[in-house]
Every structure is written in C-alpha cells, then in structure tokens.
Amino acid sequence: MKIFGDYHTHTYFSDGRGGIGENIAAASRRGLEAVAISDHGFNNPRAFSLTRKKAAKQAEIIEKERSRYHDLRIYHAIEADIIGTDGETDMRSGDLEAFDFMLAGFHRFAKPKNAGAFFDMYVPAYVHKIIRPSKSVIKRNTLAFCRMIRRFPVAVVAHINDMVITDVKEVAMAAADYGVYLEINMKHLAVMRRALDGIMATNVKLLANTDAHTPEYVGDFSALDAFVKECPEIVPRIANAVLGEIKFRKSI
Numbered sequence: 001m002k003i004f005g006d007y008h009t010h011t012y013f014s015d016g017r018g019g020i021g022e023n024i025a026a027a028s029r030r031g032l033e034a035v036a037i038s039d040h041g042f043n044n045p046r047a048f049s050l051t052r053k054k055a056a057k058q059a060e061i062i063e064k065e066r067s068r069y070h071d072l073r074i075y076h077a078i079e080a081d082i083i084g085t086d087g088e089t090d091m092r093s094g095d096l097e098a099f100d101f102m103l104a105g106f107h108r109f110a111k112p113k114n115a116g117a118f119f120d121m122y123v124p125a126y127v128h129k130i131i132r133p134s135k136s137v138i139k140r141n142t143l144a145f146c147r148m149i150r151r152f153p154v155a156v157v158a159h160i161n162d163m164v165i166t167d168v169k170e171v172a173m174a175a176a177d178y179g180v181y182l183e184i185n186m187k188h189l190a191v192m193r194r195a196l197d198g199i200m201a202t203n204v205k206l207l208a209n210t211d212a213h214t215p216e217y218v219g220d221f222s223a224l225d226a227f228v229k230e231c232p233e234i235v236p237r238i239a240n241a242v243l244g245e246i247k248f249r250k251s252i
C-alpha cells in the first residue's frame with residue numbers, strides 16, 4: 001500500500017549508516033512527500049546518539065537540503081527515550097525548540113533516570129522474552145507511557161511494546177486524548193498485530209514508519225502489504241496513507 005511519508009529514519013548522527021542527504025534523496029526517489037530525520041536521543045551512548053551540538057549541525061544540513069527539494073517536506077525530528085517509570089524522557093525543557101517534533105520510545109542502552117527505573121523498567125524489559133512481565137510490571141509500564149504522554153510534548157510513540165510491555169489499549173487511549181500518533185514500525189509488525197484489538201477499541205491515529213537505519217530502507221513499506229491484508233480494518237487509521245501534511249503535537 002502507498003504510504004506518503006516516512007517520519008522515522010536514522011543517520012550516522014546516531015546509529016544509522018547513511019547521511020542526512022542520502023536519506024532525503026532516498027525518500028525523494030521513492031516518491032514520498034515527506035521524510036523525517038529522527039536520530040536517537042541524548043541519553044544513549046555518545047557515539048550512537050545526538051548531542052545538542054550534533055543537533056545544531058543537523059539543522060544546518062537539513063536547511064540546505066530543504067532548498068534543494070521543493071516537493072518534499074523535510075522534518076528535523078528526534079527519537080527521544082523514556083527513561084523513568086514516572087514517564088521521564090531525556091528531553092530537557094527547551095530541547096524541542098531545535099526540532100520539528102519528537103518521537104519517543106524505550107531503548108535499552110539509554111541511561112535510565114535512576115536505579116529505580118533500571119530495576120523496575122529496564123530489567124523486566126531485558127528479560128521479557130524469558131520472564132513474562134507480571135501484571136504489576138505491565139501496569140507500571142503502562143502508567144509510565146501514559147505519564148510520558150501527559151508530561152512531554154511527544155508527537156509519536158515509537159515501537160510500543162518493543163521490550164517494555166504495556167497495556168497498549170490504555171496507552172492508545174492516552175495518545176488519542178493528546179493527539180499523539182502510535183507508530184506502526186515496520187520492524188515490529190508482530191507487536192502491532194497482537195495489540196490490534198486494543199488499538200481499534202480507541203480513537204488513536206497511527207503512523208507507519210520504517211525506522212530505517214540505512215538510506216536504502218527509507219520509505220520501504222513493502223512489509224505493510226501482508227500486514228494490512230491480514231488486518232484491513234487498520235487502514236483508515238493510518239494517517240500517512242493519505243496525502244497531506246501531518247500535524248504534529250509540539251506542546252503539552
């Protein structure tokens with residue numbers, strides 16, 4: 001199916017392999033109308049994350065690229081990290097001013113807020129495939145994501161239930177309340193399938209993204225075809241399956 005924008009791509013400014021210009025050129029070649037450069041947030045290991053200085057450099061490059069592509073909307077985004085059970089992220093007040101919007105998700109290498117976050121959220125995430133998270137862990141994770149949505153100007157929740165297991169329906173309800181998109185991440189379609197009933201019971205809007213870490217993969221939504229054949233009811237929820245500008249939340 002045709003998806004018109006890819007709002008989650010990485011470059012060598014974090015752990016991606018291509019440059020900003022390469023991702024943008026790839027998006028243009030695929031005929032997208034929008035692409036976002038969204039490298040990893042500040043609490044990841046320095047070599048694989050943005051710093052505030054690197055973000056400023058990105059902004060310069062993106063500004064130049066914008067003048068070269070008139071039929072492509074180019075966004076400067078950041079994929080921030082949830083780092084605490086209180087919904088804390090690694091975005092400080094004012095950080096979002098450097099970006100067009102923020103995605104946020106859990107990343108295992110991002111420095112946790114404190115020891116409590118490490119033991120209560122990170123450890124169950126690390127072992128979630130071996131030890132099924134208990135009801136209380138799921139409840140705590142769900143609250144953490146809902147609090148993050150309330151406390152931070154998150155526009156897109158990235159790859160929900162990748163490692164940190166939540167009650168997706170609850171998170172989707174909070175997301176819908178605040179105009180936040182839930183992501184259909186091409187690398188985590190199985191998670192989406194499992195959560196589908198919960199999602200469809202809410203009014204949440206979805207955004208399909210590749211999470212490309214190489215330019216070749218930018219705008220490659222081929223995996224979505226089989227998925228929507230299985231779950232066609234999801235199609236009207238996918239905001240970037242229709243042409244037109246996506247309105248991203250920028251404040252709380």
Ligand SMILES: [Zn+2]
Nearest residue numbers: 079105158159
């Ligand atoms: Zn991610």
Ligand SMILES: [Zn+2]
Nearest residue numbers: 008010079211
């Ligand atoms: Zn990502």
